[in-house]
Amino acid sequence: MxxxxxxxxxxxxxxxxxxxxxxxxxxxxxxxxxxxxxxxxxxxxxxxxxxxxxxxxxxxxxxxxxxxxxxxxxxxxxxxxxxxxxxxxxxxxxxxxxxxxxxxxxxxxIDNKIELGVKVILPKNFEESNNGKSIEELREECKTEFAKKLDGIAVESKEGKLFSDRLALNMSFLVDRNNIDKFSDILGKLDDKYNDLKVQYTGPWPPYNFVDVRIMSRGK
Amino acid sequence: MVLVVDDLILTITVRPFVFIFKQVHQHALREMYPLEKIQNVIKENRMEYELKEISKEEYGKGAAILEEKLKVAKKVREMYSGTDVLSEVK
Missing domain, CATH: 3.30.70 (Alpha-Beta Plaits)
Structure with a gap:
């Protein structure tokens, strides 16, 4: 049984x-x-x-x-x-x-705040961008550009793991609910600028990447 | 006296080999059952589905295979992580 x-x-x-x-x-x-x-x-x-x-x-x-x-x-x-x-x-x-x-x-x-996720993804079989930049150069550029523009709106940001070779950027942002629209606008402009890449915008999520609650109990 | 010398020789000669064997064994396990690599592929599969590069069916099939692979890898790694290779060699 x-x-x-x-x-x-x-x-x-x-x-x-x-x-x-x-x-x-x-x-x-x-x-x-x-x-x-x-x-x-x-x-x-x-x-x-x-x-x-x-x-x-x-x-x-x-x-x-x-x-x-x-x-x-x-x-x-x-x-x-x-x-x-x-x-x-x-x-x-x-x-x-x-x-x-x-x-x-x-x-x-985290009062009145939510988490938003941003990934910049290279197309399949990507070798270099329209303007001849390598993957490494693009990763560096995205990191600087996205972080610089979005960090101004977010309360905090965290870099996530690049779990795929196709990822140029993987970041999470802690954003005040009142600033979600502003955040989306800026991201929209960045999406237009990097139109040969895919920008994935997810959320709102509970702020999993900004608070880590693991309550342990002896009786467990 | 002879016995002591024998023991000493055994200790000197076997120990480095056991250490190397242990390392090779752990390395082989990591290579054969790469937990992190499987977890990354699971996330990549999900990402491709969210980008609509693969269908729901393709995604589901891939996810089921990968989850099974992950389960097996975890089990094997767990089984061998505490193995005393020295006692196995003896």
Missing amino acids: AKKNKIGEYLYCITTKKDAPKEFNIKGMEDSDIRVMFYRDLAAIVSKAPLKEYEPTEENVEKHKTVALHILKDHTVLPVALGMVFKKMGILTSTMGRVYFVLKKSLNL
């Missing part, structure tokens, strides 16, 4: 009590119902899920992300790493108590 995993509390993200949705019309991991657990003025978004290791598969990432995005539409979200599942609600509550001030500080830092 197959071994059945015990059920725990899977944590998706954290927000403030006032921003927590009253109800969710989406499902969580393994089709579970999403609930809100309050701790002082914070709210942990959780659902019942098996106590097991959650691999970063397409399906798991999608479920985890969807819940955070649901709240991000209108409110600030403190993202949490994929796969944090607590044995009991009591363990999650006491853990939140221990890291309460860190969570509050992180929420203040």
Whole structure:
């Protein structure tokens, strides 16, 4: 007989009590119902899920992300790493108590801000640009140009890994919600300038690259 | 006395080889099961789908194969990461 995993509390993200949705019309991991657990003025978004290791598969990432995005539409979200599942609600509550001030500080830092992703991608079989620049020269130019123009609008930026040979740039920006349009305008102009490259603009995302919450508990 | 000399010789001669063997073994594992490389290809596959360079079907097929490859690579690397090669050689 197959071994059945015990059920725990899977944590998706954290927000403030006032921003927590009253109800969710989406499902969580393994089709579970999403609930809100309050701790002082914070709210942990959780659902019942098996106590097991959650691999970063397409399906798991999608479920985890969807819940955070649901709240991000209108409110600030403190993202949490994929796969944090607590044995009991009591363990999650006491853990939140221990890291309460860190969570509050992180929420203040990202208040009213979202993450936007920008990738500059070379066409397939690219050897050199229209104006004869090599891949390395283009990478250097993009890094300077995009960072210089977008850093002025963003609160913070981070360079991501160039996981493909086709990537000339991979950056994440922490942007105030009020500046999203300005950011998009500048990016549009950069897209026009580098019209032989593909500029991919994604988001808004919870600021995964700017706060890294991994709550560990002894009871886990 | 002879025994001591024998032990000493064994220690001197086998240890460097064991060290080299350990390194070669770890290197071979990294080469055969390159976790990071597979993860990069998974992201590249996703990127190509988002850019509409490949169809949803092509993307799904590729993703399933790559996820399986990643699972196997993780398992093998996990299995051998704590292996004491010295005890295997003995």
